[in-house]
Each structure stands twice: as C-alpha cells, then as structure tokens.
Amino acid sequence: MKVKLWGVRGSLPAPLLPEQQYQKSLTNLKQFHEALSTDPNISPEKFLNSLPSYMSKGFGGHTACIQVQTSEQNIIVDGGSGIRKLGEVLMCGPCGLGRGEVHILMTHFHWDHLIGLPFFVPLFIPGNKIHIYSVQDNAEESVRTLFKKPNFPVPYEALGAEFIYHTLEPRKTVHFNDLKVTPYQLDHPDPCWGYKFEHNNKTFSYCVDTEGTRVSRKELGEDLALYQNVDVMVFDAQYTFLEATEKVNWGHSSAPIGLDIAMREEIKKVYFVHHDPAASDEKIMIAEKQTRDYYKTRLKALKQQEAEFSEVDWEFAIEGTEFEL
C-alpha cells in the first residue's frame, strides 16, 4: 500500500507569503555561503538536500487530501485544495485524459476538506464516474452546495462526470478490491470519521480531524480499533500542546496527544498533519521541537514506571510526503 499526502494544512489553504519566501531563501543562501567556506565544492543541490525538508521546501499550504494506492485500487480521502494537483496527475495517468472511475472517501464536509473539488478536473470529463463515500448521509447536498450559483460558475448539473454517492455504516468494513477500509468516529464537530486501511497485513489509519478528547482505551470504546494493530498513523496536530489546552472544543489536537496513543498502542510510525494556517514554517518547527522534548520526557517516565509501551518513529509531515507499507 502506498500513501501520498497531497495536503497537510488545516482549516484554510496557507501559501507561503512573498516575504516568507524571501526570508527562507535568504536564510538558506546565508547557510550555503557558510557551507562553501568549509566545502568549496558543495553543490547547491547537495546543500539543500542536506537540510531538513521543511527548511528547504516548507511544510506546504494545501488542505486535506491524501491518496491510498494498492496494485488494484486507488482511493482518495477528502477533497481539500491538495486534490487539484492530484487531479492534474490523474489526467495524465494510465487511463489517458483522466478517464475512468474515481473513489473519494470523505471524513466530513468542512470547507478545508471539500474546497478543492471544483478544481478537480476529472469531474468535468464526460463519462467519468465519481464515487463519493461517507458515513454522513448528506454528502450529495454538501457537494451540490459547492457548485451553487453565485459561488461557482459551472452548475453541478453541467459537470461532465456522473456522481454516485455511497453511505457507509459506522465501523463496518468495506472492501475495495484488495483494500479493506473501516470508518471510525473521531472527536470533531459535525461529526468526522477517520479511516483504517488494511492491505497485505499492513494497516494505515487516517485520524484527521480530531481533538483527541478520548485517549484512554475505555474512553475510545468502539473506536479504539482505529488505533490498534496499526503500522502507520496520520494524526491531527494543528496546535501546540499549550494552544490545545486553550482551544477546547475547537476540534483539533496536538502532537503529544497522538504520541501518547501511539506509544500505548505500539503504532510504529506517526505523521502529524493539519498544520494551523496561522503557523509559519518556523512555528511548526518550534512545535516539533516541543514535541521532541515531550517525547523524551514521556519515554523516560514510562521506562521508570516499567509501563508497557513502544517507541515511536514520528515526524511533522510536509506536503507531498509519500510512504509505502
């Protein structure tokens, strides 16, 4: 199973401002200048590739959209602004000119998970079939709203593709060829459903958007399975830990909450996403450092308590991150 994160920003697309782009270039050029003094032969590419990705590229500004692929299946989760670029890639894909069927699982219908759909070109190709899956039973109404005049020039009825809506049952597994998918409820208003993907004895959980108000096994109850026997998890870390304590009921979490769950449930790898649109790359880096400190302290405490837990590999994801499991 291959996963690509096409959008890791939360709430609102947040492109790098020209001034931020300038400062990033300036910082990198100054460091390159320093690097040249110790290694006169270092190439610009080698230098940039030696930096952490968020310093050379930034975290990215597009909102929620991911792609899960197996040899037999291609699934998209959410239609945030990240889906526009994915649409371009599908248009050039093996089907040619973007013809075929598309399967989109929706976690919920907040704008940041929906707003890219009018710019997803396969919707405009006659003959295409667009399958939309959600636990909520109002998906069609939400998608139609996007194309209502005067909000968008092309009315829903004039789109070339045919839309087919599927209502999923909570916590009931659906088979997409060789891929099993099960929705579990997250802690988010309106509400929101995460997805657990299983393929060839590997499991990936997508847990966005969530506040992580339920952490203990007892609190998670019938949604605990979303976090158990999981190889890789993508988790909501919109806020720093301090912000999360201030923004109660805002529906988003911080990395330490996801780490606590991952350490207890022996999740091997966690990617933190849904970065706050108001957070600069530098602020996200600070949140990552705070999380690093928290993780070290927590590990030490758990070892002293001789508690059962596992060490977790984790990172704050940048847009375009791909992994295979």
Ligand SMILES: [Zn+2]
């Ligand atoms: Zn969101």
Ligand SMILES: [Zn+2]
């Ligand atoms: Zn939301």
